[in-house]
Amino acid sequence: MPLGSAALAGNSFGIDRKALAADLGFADVSKNSLDAVSDRDFCIEFLSNCSLVMVHLSRLAEDIIIYSTNEFGLIKLGDAIATGSSLMPQKKNPDSMELVRGKAGRVFGDLAGMLATMKGLPLAYNKDMQEDKEALFDTVDTVSACLAISNTVLRNVRVNGARTLDAATHGYLNATELADYLARKGLPFREAHETVGRAVMHAIERGCELEELSLEELKSFSPLIETDVFAALSLKNTLATKSQIGGTSPERVAAELESARGRL
Numbered sequence: 587m588p589l590g591s592a593a594l595a596g597n598s599f600g601i602d603r604k605a606l607a608a609d610l611g612f613a614d615v616s617k618n619s620l621d622a623v624s625d626r627d628f629c630i631e632f633l634s635n636c637s638l639v640m641v642h643l644s645r646l647a648e649d650i651i652i653y654s655t656n657e658f659g660l661i662k663l664g665d666a667i668a669t670g671s672s673l674m675p676q677k678k679n680p681d682s683m684e685l686v687r688g689k690a691g692r693v694f695g696d697l698a699g700m701l702a703t704m705k706g707l708p709l710a711y712n713k714d715m716q717e718d719k720e721a722l723f724d725t726v727d728t729v730s731a732c733l734a735i736s737n738t739v740l741r742n743v744r745v746n747g748a749r750t751l752d753a754a755t756h757g758y759l760n761a762t763e764l765a766d767y768l769a770r771k772g773l774p775f776r777e778a779h780e781t782v783g784r785a786v787m788h789a790i791e792r793g794c795e796l797e798e799l800s801l802e803e804l805k806s807f808s809p810l811i812e813t814d815v816f817a818a819l820s821l822k823n824t825l826a827t828k829s830q831i832g833g834t835s836p837e838r839v840a841a842e843l844e845s846a847r848g849r850l
Contacts, residue, residue: 587603587606587607587610587612587614587615587616588615588616588622588623589603589606589607589610590603590606590615590619591616591619591620591622591623592619592623593623593710593711594619594620594623594624594710594711595619595620596619603615620709620710623710623711624707624708624709624710624711624712625704626700626704626715626718629700629718629721629722630697630700630701630704632722632725633693633696633697633700633721633722633725634697636693636697636725636726636729637690637693637694637697639729639733640689640690640693640694640728640729640732641690643686643687643690643732643733643736644686644687644690646683646736647683647684647686647687647736648683648687650663650680650683650739650743651680651683651684651687654678654680654743658749658753659746659749660745660746660749660750660753661743661744661745661746662743662744662745662746663678663680663739663742663743664742664743664744666738666742667680667681667682667683667738667739667742667743668680668681668682669681682735682738682739683736683739685735686732686735686736689728689731689732690732692724692728693725693728693729696721696722696724696725697721697725699717699721700717700718700721703715703717703718751821754821755795755821756795758786758789758795758796759824760795760796760797760819760820760821760824761782761785761786761796762782763818763819763823763824763827764778764782764785764796764815764818764819765778765779765781765782766778766827767811767815767818767819768781768782768808768810768811771810772810773808773810778808781807781808782807784807785799785804785807788803788807796819797816797819797820801813801815801816
């Protein structure tokens with residue numbers, strides 16, 4: 587509670603500030619009267635946290651925008667969150683996410699504006715500080731709207747299962763799993779990494795994936811490779827092995843989703 591700080595140096599009346607703070611529902615009182623009136627740290631910290639929220643929403647928006655393009659085709663946007671192009675009849679625009687991505691810059695501007703306002707002020711109250719209201723209220727309105735819009739978007743996104751499965755099983759995404767396979771068999775990871783690199787180059791020349799190479803071809807790169815390598819290179823196994831805390835196995839992802847719902 588800043589009440590009792592007066593203009594900058596405190597007041598000379600015998601006010602029990604702690605009792606007043608308790609009556610007004612504050613946890614404590616400000617300990618320095620000059621600090622209580624001459625900074626807007628609370629405002630800047632809030633704007634900073636909101637800016638971080640917008641960083642993540644903007645990156646999420648970028649993922650949704652690019653993954654919904656025809657080139658990727660990993661997700662489909664429902665009509666509730668997209669609009670038709672004013673020129674191209676076949677085109678569906680991810681307007682909602684583009685607006686969220688754009689609004690991030692607005693919130694960053696509010697933060698930068700407050701920092702610029704405060705940086706040259708002497709250590710006392712100055713009328714310049716009233717500028718905090720416009721930045722703060724604009725940020726609250728903008729971030730609240732972007733969170734609501736993002737929530738609606740995520741509820742109206744449909745994953746293209748066939749396309750995502752195809753993307754996950756092409757492009758040698760299981761190369762690291764082959765290196766881990768060799769490391770579990772006792773080969774130092776540095777050597778395993780080099781070995782798999784040569785195997786990938788061979789697969790590229792052949793125009794196939796690693797798991798499409800024959801056992802004889804794979805063994806030519808390392809005698810440690812056995813028939814169990816094909817099970818190890820499967821998408822199911824590649825995901826399942828990432829089962830440590832923070833990993834991406836289906837079980838771990840399900841547990842983290844449950845935990846997040848509990849926190850919410």
